[in-house]
Amino acid sequence: MKHIISVIVENKVGVLARISGLFSGRGFNIDSLSVGETENPDLSRLTIVVNGDDTVLEQVRKQLGKLIDVLKVQDFTDENYVARDLMFVKTNVPPGKRGEIVELVDVFRGKIVDVGQRDMIIELSGTEDKLDAMLTLLRTYGIKEVARTGCIAMLRGTK
Amino acid sequence: MKHIISVIVENKVGVLARISGLFSGRGFNIDSLSVGETENPDLSRLTIVVNGDDTVLEQVRKQLGKLIDVLKVQDFTDENYVARDLMFVKTNVPPGKRGEIVELVDVFRGKIVDVGQRDMIIELSGTEDKLDAMLTLLRTYGIKEVARTGCIAMLRGTK
Numbered sequence: 020m021k022h023i024i025s026v027i028v029e030n031k032v033g034v035l036a037r038i039s040g041l042f043s044g045r046g047f048n049i050d051s052l053s054v055g056e057t058e059n060p061d062l063s064r065l066t067i068v069v070n071g072d073d074t075v076l077e078q079v080r081k082q083l084g085k086l087i088d089v090l091k092v093q094d095f096t097d098e099n100y101v102a103r104d105l106m107f108v109k110t111n112v113p114p115g116k117r118g119e120i121v122e123l124v125d126v127f128r129g130k131i132v133d134v135g136q137r138d139m140i141i142e143l144s145g146t147e148d149k150l151d152a153m154l155t156l157l158r159t160y161g162i163k164e165v166a167r168t169g170c171i172a173m174l175r176g177t178k
Numbered sequence: 179m180k181h182i183i184s185v186i187v188e189n190k191v192g193v194l195a196r197i198s199g200l201f202s203g204r205g206f207n208i209d210s211l212s213v214g215e216t217e218n219p220d221l222s223r224l225t226i227v228v229n230g231d232d233t234v235l236e237q238v239r240k241q242l243g244k245l246i247d248v249l250k251v252q253d254f255t256d257e258n259y260v261a262r263d264l265m266f267v268k269t270n271v272p273p274g275k276r277g278e279i280v281e282l283v284d285v286f287r288g289k290i291v292d293v294g295q296r297d298m299i300i301e302l303s304g305t306e307d308k309l310d311a312m313l314t315l316l317r318t319y320g321i322k323e324v325a326r327t328g329c330i331a332m333l334r335g336t337k
Binding site: 053 | 191194205209214215223260262263266268297321326327329331332
């Protein structure tokens, strides 16, 4: 089953290596991971998306909670949350197709951040499904490069 | 100096732990990191933002290139690139201030993804500076929670 796990850690050298080591030690391949700042400059927030056996993952979650630099671990799986990814796509722009691609970007409410003679970089944020849908449509023109952040998630409402 | 490094890796268990270990082994604290899928389902793209001594970082970059599962390493520092972050902010909404906050979100071209009685989750993508600017303005109302993806970057134009 797919799990989205949020981990608050202290900004110390080696924390990320220890956390990713915990997952790989149990044979989990991390689907996506993002590490960003929080409101407190001493803390970072990791969002990890991982697929795997629920029982083993529960053990990993508990071990995570025991690491000294880990302050909080939350599994969002059964919660009411919002999740988004960010993506850059460098798409090929075949002759005469620029207008068509610009329309597509508008429909998805994406942004064009760079325009070359034969290509274009599009920025798009949204759910994983939305990003995948745009990629499917752009494949018609030819995709040169993709960069995705991996997802961030947050619980709805006040806890 | 701040460096943005993009690394293309094979999706294998343990790659992330090895890469983050390389940085922590040299005493580098990673400012932000994002790992996402690429167009090839067997490959992932890591974007690492790190501050540190240029000479030592150059050594890390070379060692990265030697790892078996690493296919490509690019340092964007002196290149012409676009970079963006994605952020969720759960902001406090004091009585009578909802309209004011909604206007602010419009100015930044953010999106409101959840509305509670006393709070709101805002989604915003942009440069690091833009995200920081919004956080500064929201602090007036009180920020409850922040989740940031860390940046993704892509070279402009065709190489």
